[in-house]
Amino acid sequence: MASHRFDTAGATTRIEPARLTGATVAFGDRVLWSGLDLVVDPGEFIAVLGPNGVGKTTLLRVLLGQIALTAGTAMVAGRPVRRGSTHIGYIPQQRSLETTAPIRGRDLVGMGIDGHKWGFARFSRSRRRRIDEAIASVGATAFAHVPLTMTSGGEQQRLRIAQALVTNPQLLLCDEPLSSLDLRHQQDVTRLIDNACRTRNLGVLFVTHEINPVLPYVDRVVYVAGGKVCVGTPDEVLRSDVLSELYGSHVEVFHHGDRIIVLADEERSSHLHAPEISDKPKEIG
Numbered sequence: 001m002a003s004h005r006f007d008t009a010g011a012t013t014r015i016e017p018a019r020l021t022g023a024t025v026a027f028g029d030r031v032l033w034s035g036l037d038l039v040v041d042p043g044e045f046i047a048v049l050g051p052n053g054v055g056k057t058t059l060l061r062v063l064l065g066q067i068a069l070t071a072g073t074a075m076v077a078g079r080p081v082r083r084g085s086t087h088i089g090y091i092p093q094q095r096s097l098e099t100t101a102p103i104r105g106r107d108l109v110g111m112g113i114d115g116h117k118w119g120f121a122r123f124s125r126s127r128r129r130r131i132d133e134a135i136a137s138v139g140a141t142a143f144a145h146v147p148l149t150m151t152s153g154g155e156q157q158r159l160r161i162a163q164a165l166v167t168n169p170q171l172l173l174c175d176e177p178l179s180s181l182d183l184r185h186q187q188d189v190t191r192l193i194d195n196a197c198r199t200r201n202l203g204v205l206f207v208t209h210e211i212n213p214v215l216p217y218v219d220r221v222v223y224v225a226g227g228k229v230c231v232g233t234p235d236e237v238l239r240s241d242v243l244s245e246l247y248g249s250h251v252e253v254f255h256h257g258d259r260i261i262v263l264a265d266e267e268r269s270s271h272l273h274a275p276e277i278s279d280k281p282k283e284i285g
């Protein structure tokens with residue numbers, strides 16, 4: 001894991017992408033999670049895991065400045081969180097990109113620089129270069145000029161990653177970027193994000209229900225369940241005893257070849273799961 005960034009003068013400057021201290025989020029009487037201490041290092045790939053509805057997206061929204069902590073502090077790039085920070089690249093949970101407007105991939109990537117504003121900035125040479133570089137870095141050059149409606153889900157996800165990277169952020173927040181992708185595209189997208197993490201020295205928080213495609217790449221996991229959060233390496237956290245304590249009910253972690261399968265007894269922990277509650281054990285990863 002890289003932990004230092006080199007400036008142009010060759011001196012080492014350490015920029016901390018994110019830091020949460022004693023972080024707690026509650027909505028009314030409902031405490032979503034509490035007491036989270038987490039420092040995201042430069043070049044560190046962290047997976048955020050846990051069942052539905054426990055507050056994984058909320059964690060990203062805290063760092064985006066969209067949800068205020070009930071207690072504790074949240075910093076991004078050494079400063080208190082604020083909305084609209086260019087230090088953050090964000091890949092939101094997948095929404096359909098279908099639109100009647102003739103938007104192309106490179107338009108989408110450009111929106112990472114200037115939102116949905118259209119104007120003279122569109123024609124600046126440096127802006128064009130940044131967009132071209134971001135598109136090339138995710139291997140999307142061949143289809144960046146095609147209307148988005150004519151691109152596949154995997155191609156759109158590459159363009160979303162380029163959009164998140166175009167401001168050269170220090171922190172990349174990814175909210176279930178693997179959903180709706182087949183295994184090959186899950187692996188491609190995970191590799192791309194890992195490559196951005198290592199080569200750009202940026203911190204990555206990657207929310208996912210698919211543990212196995214990301215396992216080869218992650219440095220640490222943040223596991224949210226039962227109103228609590230556990231942070232550590234996959235070997236430290238993805239264990240039956242650790243997760244049973246976190247869930248407050250029996251959880252089995254199986255190793256099958258390279259794969260990890262987490263089975264939680266939904267009946268006993270159904271209050272942790274939303275909205276589809278099953279009386280069968282649920283495979284989380």
Ligand SMILES: Nc1ncnc2c1ncn2[C@@H]1O[C@H](COP(=O)(O)OP(=O)(O)OP(=O)(O)O)[C@@H](O)[C@H]1O
Nearest residue numbers: 027032050051052053054055056057058059067274
């Ligand atoms: N602004 C808000 N006000 C009240 N409740 C909220 C707010 N934002 C989120 N919640 C609730 O907090 C809970 C956690 O939501 P969140 O989307 O963070 O969960 P998640 O772990 O990302 O779930 P999933 O895996 O299903 O995407 C949900 O029950 C949600 O309805």
